[in-house]
Every structure is written in C-alpha cells, then in structure tokens.
Amino acid sequence: MSRHHYYLSVADLAHARGDDPRFSYDGSDPVSFGAALQQALRNDALFQSWRAVQPDPDAVDASLGETDPEARVSAQLADLHTEVDLLTSLPMSVVRHRLYLLIGAAWQLRDLRAA
Template sequence: MARNHYYISIASLAQARGDDPRFAWDGAGPDQFAETLRQALREDGLFQRWRAAQPDPDAVESSLGAVDPAAQVTARVADLHTEVDLLTDLPMSVVRHRLHLLIGGAWQLRDLRAA
C-alpha cells in the first residue's frame, strides 16, 4: 500500500464527539486526541469493540479492521481550530471510519498527498 499524508481540520475539538459514547473520544486537547487516533489506527481495539456491537458482527467488512502499526499522528491548535497531520498506509475508508467513531462528522479533510 502507498503511504499517504492526510491533513485534517477540526473546527472545535472540545465539542467533537462521535455519535455513540461507547466509541467516542472524550478528551480535551490536541495531544490527547492525537494519541487516541494514533492508537485507533495502530491497534484494532476500537474496531473490535465497534464490530462486536453490530447486529451481525460477522457481516462487517473485515477490511475496516486494518491497522498500521507505524501510523503517525500529530495535532495542534491553529487559528481557533485543530490541525491534524496523519501519516499512514491505511486507505481513506479506514481513516474515515475511525474518525467518525471518535469525533463524528466534526472533521474535514484539507489535503491528501503521497508520503
């Protein structure tokens, strides 16, 4: 897989939460969010908990459980929003799924470049 650099913006990290509190991020700062997202991409724990909560866990697309043990995530506050830099070989479908579990639709992909 090709390694990609995702540039993501979060308008209000303090209010960014996923729809289901069982999987939603519940932190306050950019460093804590970066660590939470990093763990969600490097390990399959969040995916497995979500999968187990589905009506038919065996019907869940297994490719959504992909992980990247080398994923790198940094986040910082800039001009009243949070900028997240993500370097991973995971496809956008997996990145999008993990972000939606953690912070719902509170994020925007600003740019995507080959790393």
C-alpha cells in the same frame, strides 16, 4: 504499500464527539486526540469493540479493521481549530471510519498527499 499524509481540520475539538459514547473521544486537547487517533489506527481494539456491538458482527466489512502499526498522528491548535497531520498506509475508508467513531463528522479533510 504506499503511505499518505492526510491533513485534517477539526473546528471545535472540545465538542467533537462520535455518535456512540462507548467509542467516542472524550477530551479537548489536540495532543490527547492525536494519541487516541494514532492508537485507533495502529491497532484494531476500537474497531473490534465497535464490531462486537453490531447486529451481525460477522457481516461487518473486515477491511475496516485494517491497521497500520507505523501510523503517526500529530495534532495541534491553530487559531480556533485543530490541525491534524496523519501519516499512514491505511486507505481513506478506514481512516474515515475511525474518525467517525471518535469525533463524528466534526472533521474536514484539507489535503491528501503521497508521503
């Protein structure tokens, strides 16, 4: 499986929240966000919790539950935004879904490169 670097930017991490508070990131510092995203990519606990509350959990696309136990996330404050460097073998569809659960649409993909 190929690995990719996703370079993301979060304009206002302190106010970045997913639509559902049960799954949303509830913090403001880059280090804790990086840890939360890394955990969400390394195991399927967040996905399974979200899936369980869907109207028809069995109809949810199982590929969204993929994990990468070796995913690495680092996040740091840069100027007035947070820069996130994510290294994973997961496809963008999975990364996007976990990000939306955690921080909604408050992020922007800046670059994507093969690792």
